[in-house]
Amino acid sequence: MNKIAVVILNWNGAKLLPQFLPSVIEFSQNATLYVADNASTDESVEILKRDFPMVKIIQNTSNFGFAKGYNEALSFVDEPYFALVNSDVEVTPNWLQPVEELFDKEPNVAIIQPKILNYKNKTHFEYAGAAGGFIDKYGFPFCRGRIFETLEEDKGQFDDEIEIFWATGACLFIRKKVFQELKGFDVDFFAHQEEIDLCWRSFNLGYQTKYTSKSIIYHVGGATLDVSNPIKTYLNFRNSLYMLVKNLPFKKLLPIIFLRMVLDGIAAFKFLFQGKLFHFIAVGNAHFSFYGNLIKCYRKRNKIQKPNYFKTKSIVYLYFIKSKNYFTLIF
Template identity: 65%
Template structure:
């Protein structure tokens, strides 16, 4: 069994592999490198075989998205630690060392996220993860370094290694034994918020999710599905509701989900006012899909759910009404984050 396997999920991403795979090979000493291919129709697999012969390839039989794509590929990879890395990630020197050290010394830590900065503007955090994620009472995710569309400059303000609620799927480290125990990502999610769901389930089982600032990567973001894509809106809104039904504490479950759906309706009206009609319909589609799946997801609930899952009641209220724009303002200078 390998100590750590770096696994890059790919679908028709030959240009990304050409650009970013060299940094992974250069700086991942001691790790086994895999490309997990989701039945690409370009020449991705042949390109890797010809240009990076030390990289191992796992070929899935279909385009399974992020969730099932990784679930299927990891069945064929034996390592103590999985590093699940987007194909548009540039890694840096010694990026694996602090992660491995944390896993070796903190046995209850199951998931770790590095510092994720913007490849296009390297002084700033990147949208998809920043310095680690949290959610509010109504399931809205946000990050240290990024609240909705406001992204902070990295000035060392989040260099404290702390416990998180969720780690970004853009660069996601997890113990194999925990991934297997939790039965991997929820495949019905396809993509988006499956990593939040997995972290929530890990927390419900007593594991710890952490952030390590000594490991730094740069992420392009939106290379596979752009931020303004209605499909992304659909998946985010639907998956968030499904995740809440599965993981919220029983007490207040109905009220919280109902209020969240009201907030979704307001978001749909806002999209309509902005002329983004397709996004409004994407939210409606997400809700109808949720209705059809909600009972199935309620039955997936485990006996125990952590009670204090949120850090603030409504990040939407604090951001849009109170006009608080950065994490430290919203979170009261990190007072409640566990060290």
């Protein structure tokens, strides 16, 4: 049996599958390929059956989003290593071998991320994940190669293999046994930041997440939900608060949540002043949803919350006040 299962979550990706699936098929000879379809209403399943018979199809009964969509689909997958790949990803030769070797060599490594470059500008890192993710003390995520909206050119500065804090869901490798131990993604997230929550929970249990530059992929990004969509704003703001309540050390919980909510308010009024009324409303709705689910989130906390989760105290301060817009200028 192959060790790696490449599982692509698809929803109405009839245009994406013919464009990106061929590279996955070509360069994944020693893996089992699956497409998990989230009840698409387009011709996705018909295209898969007709043009890609070598790919196994898992058909979810509804559009469960990223989190539950993967949880449902992966229950049917037997391989010991999962490669969770977005439908808008182009892979390269030898993208799987370094990951399999790292899993085999280091049993405490639970999650791995490859180098992620921009499909539309292949000399630069891509927004979602870049060269590995971290968070600051207040839970703001950033990456080597991408801080907020600033993307670095790939000049080999991150050609290494290091421990990171989180790996992006655009292309995330995880051991099946760890995924099961963590009970998968938190389905209440639906989509966005559930992978950071997963990695944080893995970290609290003592596992490592690593990045390897020996594996390279190209990601389009925003193919399912564009950054200009207020739904994306709502999910990001709400899920960030969910994640903090679940994973922060108890002593830091109240002060950091309070400060994050103040900063969210500032961000909301920034949207309003920019004429983005629906994004302003989305932040408010995110907070109301958070209030309604606060107790439920709190009950999901692990017994252990490790204190050394953050890379820096405030990436917001460094980026917006100190104008440190490149990872290599900060660390």
